[in-house]
Amino acid sequence: MKILYAILFIILIKNTFYSQNDFGEFSKIEFNVTSHNDNEDMNMFSYLFETKKQLVDFIDLKKGDLVAEIGAGDGVNIGILSMFFDSIKFVAQDIDTKTLKNKTYNKVIKKYQNYSHKTQINTNTFELVIGTKNTTNLPDNKFDVLFIINSFHDFDKQDEMLNDIYKKLKPNGRFILLEGFSFPNDTQVCPDYGPHVLHTLDFELPRFEKHGFYANKMRSPNLKAVHYGNGLVFVKDKKLTEQFYENxxxxxxxxxxxxxxxxxxxxxxxxxxxxxxxxxxxxxxxxxxxxxxxxxxxxxxxxxxxxxxxxxxxxxxxxxxxxxxxxxxxxxxxxxxxxxxxxxxxxxxxxxxxxxxxxxxxxxxxxxxxxxxxxxxxxx
Ligand SMILES: C[S@@+](CC[C@H](N)C(=O)[O-])C[C@H]1O[C@@H](n2cnc3c(N)ncnc32)[C@H](O)[C@@H]1O
Structure with a gap:
């Protein structure tokens, strides 16, 4: 059901803002995903990154990294990331056992492995973990990178989840948020589980700082061009953000x-x-x-x-x-x-x-x- 809502959200965004073929135009050339016309295989990534280089540089996973997506749904984003990075230990995490389960997760991973045409033995590994509404159930202080992709607005206990996520991330780890945002005088609502108003970045950035997450990389300015999506990378060490904020x-x-x-x-x-x-x-x-x-x-x-x-x-x-x-x-x-x-x-x-x-x-x-x-x- 939740995946259905996610699809509805994407369709809503597309119908509202993408009636022309103005994003993901190059998905086939850049990402080698081929099954359809509307780039849905690249999920939210096709809204945010137009080239493989942009995606890889922004996400920047390193060999050996332990990585989890919180609110991973069926694991589609992990499937996508597994096309571009090797030797990563991926963990898909969600609260919904109907959506995230071994059989579908394996099927999704296989689909993207077929797209990637990797000739060498794929060196990524894949696990899944089921959490609760306010805890991830992931081990403490172990993760190099934690993602939330198009899910944060669905979390009922956002502050509790941020506290929990903070504990799971290593001191030098990165927290990557790919999410839709509202803008001043321009409120975007996501229909998942009854409408959720998307927060503005002006509200979110100070809130994330209270939880110990400091932004040091952004996908795009905090001004709406065509769509509401943005991407942010957060670190725990405030000093690492000095250059970013100066620039x-x-x-x-x-x-x-x-x-x-x-x-x-x-x-x-x-x-x-x-x-x-x-x-x-x-x-x-x-x-x-x-x-x-x-x-x-x-x-x-x-x-x-x-x-x-x-x-x-x-x-x-x-x-x-x-x-x-x-x-x-x-x-x-x-x-x-x-x-x-x-x-x-x-x-x-x-x-x-x-x-x-x-x-x-x-x-x-x-x-x-x-x-x-x-x-x-x-x-x-
Ligand atoms: C809109 S879906 C997005 C799924 C996936 N990230 C994607 O991009 O396709 C939101 C997901 O967040 C999950 N979710 C909601 N609250 C959660 C929580 N507290 N912890 C983990 N997952 C949660 C839902 O079960 C659902 O699978």
Whole structure:
């Protein structure tokens, strides 16, 4: 039943925010998951990471790590992670014995092992543990990494669970939270077990600190582009967050400037757009050190305009993103897409070609170039 609710949540998010194919577009190319069109095999990861490198760098598991996901459902996220990391001891933890059980867990793991085409003997190991509403039942002080993925809002006893999780993590361990959040004046509700309001990060960050968890890595800025998902890495040692907060304080003003590109009046003023693009560009390395998926967030911001049929403004954001990330085949793909939507077909083809040059495996570009050529020829 809970998995059904999780699926409903994902469908709700998709139907509300993803009526265009604007995320997980590259799942097949990047992650080698192939069974369907809507990228559901990558679960919440497809909302948050567009490339394998982004996912691996952000999660960053090390050989020999003991890792658990709390609220793991049937173990789908562990299946996904097992495609990208080796020699990890994975533990799936949940309170629901109907959802998390050996038979389904093994089936899920096998499915992802088949996707990963690993030739060597898979060196990961897999266990499961059943907890209660306020305790994980995991051993104390043993874990290198603990995850909560799209589950925290479902926990009835969140503070008790955070206290428990703190005890399970080694002193130098990391707690990784992938979750949906509300924003000021923009409340997102998850329908699991009767509606749960998702908290804002402004509320959550101080609360996590009270429990001894300090953020030192984020997926994207605390400003909604297309969807509500974000990813955070927490550590126990506050000193390890000093550089993060120093950098964050330095660049958050610029991020707010970049976010202004969503305002149609700003986005259609080429002088202001250039000023914003130049100032963000000059600090892009610092920005990425704080918000690791800034590129994907910018792409989402561009889509926010496209969804409102503001094609010119969307194009501006995609243009800025290609300036920020000149080596990214995806940034050029979306720039091509922006031109396509603006019916600037020659520029669309030019940028799809750049994308293809940057990644010759990007077969989507070959289809796009054919499509745009036919649009051009039929004058549509
Ligand atoms: C929305 S599902 C997400 C499952 C999985 N993480 C995913 O991304 O597909 C939420 C899960 O949290 C579990 N859950 C709720 N309260 C829990 C708790 N206190 N401890 C552990 N798991 C819990 C539910 O049983 C359910 O499987």
């Amino acid at each position: 964050k304080n330095e660049i958050d003003g610029l991020i707010k400037q970049a976010y202004r590109l969503k305002q149609t009046a700003i986005a259609s003023d080429s002088i202001i757009v250039k000023q914003i693009t130049d100032s963000v560009s000059s600090k892009i390395n610092t920005i990425v050190s704080v918000y690791h998926e800034f590129e994907v967030w910018m792409k989402d911001l561009g889509f926010r305009h496209l969804k409102k049929l503001e094609y010119k403004a969307g194009l501006n954001v995609f243009k800025a993103n290609a300036i920020f990330f000149p080596d990214s085949y995806q940034a050029y793909y979306w720039l091509g897409f922006g031109y396509e939507k603006n019916k600037l077909y020659d520029l669309a083809i030019e940028n799809y070609k750049i994308s293809l040059h940057l990644n010759p495996n990007n077969s989507l570009c070959i289809d796009k170039i054919k499509l745009v050529n036919s649009l051009k020829n039929t004058n549509r």
